[in-house]
Amino acid sequence: DTAVSQTPKYLVTQMGNDKSIKCEQNLGHDTMYWYKQDSKKFLKIMFSYNNKELIINETVPNRFSPKSPDKAHLNLHINSLELGDSAVYFCASTLGGPNTGELFFGEGSRLTVL
Template sequence: DTAVSQTPKYLVTQMGNDKSIKCEQNLGHDTMYWYKQDSKKFLKIMFSYNNKELIINETVPNRFSPKSPDKAHLNLHINSLELGDSAVYFCASSQGWGSYNEQFFGPGTRLTVL
């Protein structure tokens, strides 16, 4: 049973396109996150949601828009893709908010912008 799943696993697209990444967790957690891991493996938080409410919004271009239809899903939509958006995007979830709670990561979505 997959705890945190993401689709697609790979995404290759042209500059200027709009794309979405979907995330679902079946752990019953209240909090979900999006992280970006760059080519040097540096991992940085982008957003967090608790019970569908946006909690953390890091300095991320507004071309990135998260959407949480329910507490088990957190999708990431990216408009007008740029070369610098190429990275691996990880979804994660935790029981409760706050960083003391263990975060469970999905397998990642490798986005390549050509």
């Protein structure tokens, strides 16, 4: 009965590879996010989708492409991985947006690029 689930939890890959992280929420929320947490624990928003529509796209390289097939899923595909992409990626969801309530986070996907 996990609320926000991400897979995989750990991902180790070589530079130049392409990888995907999947996220699903069973809370009935309409807004989903991807955040990146670096080695200093700083959390930065990357993307936000509302009802499958992209509403926030921070200055993220084009190598990162989010996809939301339906409002319960938000996947993140990363092309041509670089060393600097190593981080923990968190998916989150909320009902109605952060102006009205809390975000629910997944457990994170730790990406290590060698």
